[in-house]
Amino acid sequence: MRGLLPHPLLSAGLFVMWMLMQRTVMPGPALVGAAVALLGGWALAVLQPGRTRLGRxxxxxxxxxxxxxxxxxxxxxxxxxxxxxxxxxxxxxxxxxxxxxxxxxxxxxxxxxxxxxxxxxxxxxxxxxxxxxxxxxxxxxxxxxxxxxxxxxxxxxxxxx
Known part of the structure; x- marks a missing residue:
């Protein structure tokens, strides 16, 4: 599952934002939103940002x-x-x-x-x-x-x- 959704919270957030911007729950925009969400999660995985631990x-x-x-x-x-x-x-x-x-x-x-x-x-x-x-x-x-x-x-x- 981690391979399909390397950053599930990011993907979920992108999907929700896409659907809010479209102001509809029709299948077409939902499918495009799912693609955007998957691509966004994969793009972040490719960038491989370092793990940051904030102190203070x-x-x-x-x-x-x-x-x-x-x-x-x-x-x-x-x-x-x-x-x-x-x-x-x-x-x-x-x-x-x-x-x-x-x-x-x-x-x-x-x-x-x-x-x-x-x-x-x-x-x-x-x-x-x-x-x-x-x-x-x-x-x-x-x-x-x-x-x-x-x-x-x-x-x-x-x-x-």
Missing amino acids: PGAALRLLGNVAADVIRSNLGVAQVILLRRKDRRAGFIRIRLALRDPQALAILAVILTATPGTAWVEYEEEEGWLLLHVLDLIDEEAWVRIVKDRYEAPLMEMFQ
């Missing part, structure tokens, strides 16, 4: 709180920049050296930085650990480095090491 649930909760607060604050900041057409806004790129090396932790960091309005993960140089980040309203580079390192990287390192 307190760090995860702290990170979640930081991200939620920063997303709200960034939404307000971006709205202010756009609606008020501030002239003092200065977009730019900053380079940040990361100590984080775990691929799953880096993926989470990329999602956090890209999901936070006003920032975008542009590039990561794996050998040296340099992150290139684009910031819409870059007033203080050091403040952004501290945000990434203290609010995001530190809890991720606690969780993944």
Whole structure:
């Protein structure tokens, strides 16, 4: 059974999402949904992601709180920049050296930085650990480095090491 459904929860979730998006229980969409679910499970099995064991649930909760607060604050900041057409806004790129090396932790960091309005993960140089980040309203580079390192990287390192 494991060969047919290597990731049964993922496949079930894909099937349910497909059926919800189709808004019908007709056999045609259900058959396509089953195919999508099987292919999704097989694709993840081919990628063979490493098993991750998260430690420190307190760090995860702290990170979640930081991200939620920063997303709200960034939404307000971006709205202010756009609606008020501030002239003092200065977009730019900053380079940040990361100590984080775990691929799953880096993926989470990329999602956090890209999901936070006003920032975008542009590039990561794996050998040296340099992150290139684009910031819409870059007033203080050091403040952004501290945000990434203290609010995001530190809890991720606690969780993944």
